[in-house]
Amino acid sequence: MERKDLILKAALKLFVDKGFHGTATGKIAQEAGVANGTLFQYFKTKDELVIALYIHIKDELAEYVSKNTAGNADIKETIKSQILSTLYWALDNPVKFQFIQQLHTSPYIGQVEQEVLYKQIEPHLTLIHKGIKQGILKPLPADLIYSLLSNQVFGLYQFITSKKFSKAKQNETIQTTFEMLWDMLT
Amino acid sequence: MERKDLILKAALKLFVDKGFHGTATGKIAQEAGVANGTLFQYFKTKDELVIALYIHIKDELAEYVSKNTAGNADIKETIKSQILSTLYWALDNPVKFQFIQQLHTSPYIGQVEQEVLYKQIEPHLTLIHKGIKQGILKPLPADLIYSLLSNQVFGLYQFITSKKFSKAKQNETIQTTFEMLWDMLT
DNA sequence: TATATTTGTGACTGATTAGTCAATCATGAA
DNA sequence: TTCATGATTGACTAATCAGTCACAAATATA
Numbered sequence: 377m378e379r380k381d382l383i384l385k386a387a388l389k390l391f392v393d394k395g396f397h398g399t400a401t402g403k404i405a406q407e408a409g410v411a412n413g414t415l416f417q418y419f420k421t422k423d424e425l426v427i428a429l430y431i432h433i434k435d436e437l438a439e440y441v442s443k444n445t446a447g448n449a450d451i452k453e454t455i456k457s458q459i460l461s462t463l464y465w466a467l468d469n470p471v472k473f474q475f476i477q478q479l480h481t482s483p484y485i486g487q488v489e490q491e492v493l494y495k496q497i498e499p500h501l502t503l504i505h506k507g508i509k510q511g512i513l514k515p516l517p518a519d520l521i522y523s524l525l526s527n528q529v530f531g532l533y534q535f536i537t538s539k540k541f542s543k544a545k546q547n548e549t550i551q552t553t554f555e556m557l558w559d560m561l562t
Numbered sequence: 563m564e565r566k567d568l569i570l571k572a573a574l575k576l577f578v579d580k581g582f583h584g585t586a587t588g589k590i591a592q593e594a595g596v597a598n599g600t601l602f603q604y605f606k607t608k609d610e611l612v613i614a615l616y617i618h619i620k621d622e623l624a625e626y627v628s629k630n631t632a633g634n635a636d637i638k639e640t641i642k643s644q645i646l647s648t649l650y651w652a653l654d655n656p657v658k659f660q661f662i663q664q665l666h667t668s669p670y671i672g673q674v675e676q677e678v679l680y681k682q683i684e685p686h687l688t689l690i691h692k693g694i695k696q697g698i699l700k701p702l703p704a705d706l707i708y709s710l711l712s713n714q715v716f717g718l719y720q721f722i723t724s725k726k727f728s729k730a731k732q733n734e735t736i737q738t739t740f741e742m743l744w745d746m747l748t
Numbered sequence: 749t750a751t752a753t754t755t756g757t758g759a760c761t762g763a764t765t766a767g768t769c770a771a772t773c774a775t776g777a778a
Numbered sequence: 779t780t781c782a783t784g785a786t787t788g789a790c791t792a793a794t795c796a797g798t799c800a801c802a803a804a805t806a807t808a
Contacts, residue, residue, distance in 0.1 A: 749808100750807105750808085751806100751807080751808075752805100752806080752807070752808090753804100753805080753806070753807085754803105754804085754805070754806085755802100755803080755804070755805085756801105756802080756803070756804085757799105757800100757801080757802075757803085758799105758800105758801100759798105759799095759800100760797105760798080760799085760800105761796105761797090761798080761799105762795100762796105762797100763794105763795080763796090763797105764793105764794080764795065764796100765791105765792100765793080765794065765795075766791105766792100766793090766794100767790105767791090767792100768789105768790080768791080769787105769788100769789095769790085769791105770787105770788105770789100770790105771786105771787080771788100771789105772785105772786080772787070772788105773784105773785080773786070773787085774783105774784095774785080774786095775782100775783090775784095775785100776781105776782095776783095777780105777781090777782085777783105778779100778780085778781085778782100
């Protein structure tokens with residue numbers, strides 16, 4: 377494993393555990409098993425490390441969703457794949473998902489370039505626009521639909537992680553809830 | 563204004579601006595116009611201040627919602643009042659709402675007693691249970707419905723604050739979205 | 749008025765912080 | 779073997795931190 381990745385991995389763990397400012401750069405280096413100074417060779421400042429970690433994790437999620445989304449299926453199946461694979465990724469990577477949420481509601485979000493944020497949601501918005509034009513989705517603003525969808529994922533994530541469900545029960549809840557959501561939007 | 567309230571007010575502003583650990587207690591005292599030591603007379607530690615501020619704001623929100631919710635109306639109107647008054651409060655108090663979100667996704671949430679968290683959502687859960695028993699709401703777990711509802715409020719808040727809507731347009735969006743949400747749950 | 753009690757002050761402290769830098773190390777070419 | 783290069787190190791620093799404390803001001807009691 378590369379030293380840069382070791383640092384990112386250590387930072388993720390400590391940030392979620394203690395918060396951004398609650399985690400000293402020295403502690404991150406220690407956890408990563410590298411020297412204090414090494415961290416600053418890979419990331420000029422602590423802030424740069426925080427932002428780099430956010431983008432890294434978001435890219436990972438985007439890649440996962442993209443791989444699990446059939447491109448040639450119909451709109452409903454494609455959106456369903458996007459939503460469900462996001463949720464499954466979150467359930468498999470709770471620490472990473474928590475980090476995203478944490479940064480999203482923190483002042484750090486202002487340091488992430490608008491362009492980066494836009495590129496992340498762009499594929500979803502495009503798909504929603506397509507759904508509206510085809511008359512499948514209700515004629516609402518695309519970003520309202522996106523906002524409702526992504527917050528539904530978060531709500532469902534919260535509910536599922538607060539219970540000790542079997543995989544089967546988990547799946548049933550997810551399927552049922554998606555169908556409800558879909559009915560709401562069509 | 564009491565000194566305690568001055569400190570809470572200053573803390574709120576700085577926490578949302580710079581984050582919890584990013585805000586020094588000295589800066590809070592300065593912003594509040596009191597001496598450094600005074601802060602520690604009202605709050606034993608910085609952590610205690612953070613938690614006290616959270617509970618204070620949550621109580622304020624709960625009181626607002628309670629005042630704006632007609633007790634003798636039917637289930638739908640009561641839930642609608644709860645949801646919409648939460649949303650209107652959030653739109654009128656964006657900094658406070660942001661603070662709640664920020665703390666909710668931070669490690670500090672673990673320091674808030676379970677009992678306090680439960681008491682906050684208890685009235686909502688009771689109402690949802692009632693709705694399920696009366697066959698108005700779908701027979702889903704009450705906390706799933708609660709989780710979906712509260713996250714939709716957040717989604718709608720995000721959407722509305724990202725636009726520059728007129729009050730009329732804002733209201734229209736809120737009404738439409740609530741009706742969709744209600745259809746989904748009934 | 750005199751005394752007691754509560755409340756407020758800000759200089760102070762030991763600990764911790766982000767970031768620096770001169771020195772050391774590993775590697776591979778000449 | 780020698781030398782050059784870039785990665786790695788950790789001791790170091792100036793700044794900042796949360797929290798303390800001896801004292802002063804304000805208020806209450808007598």
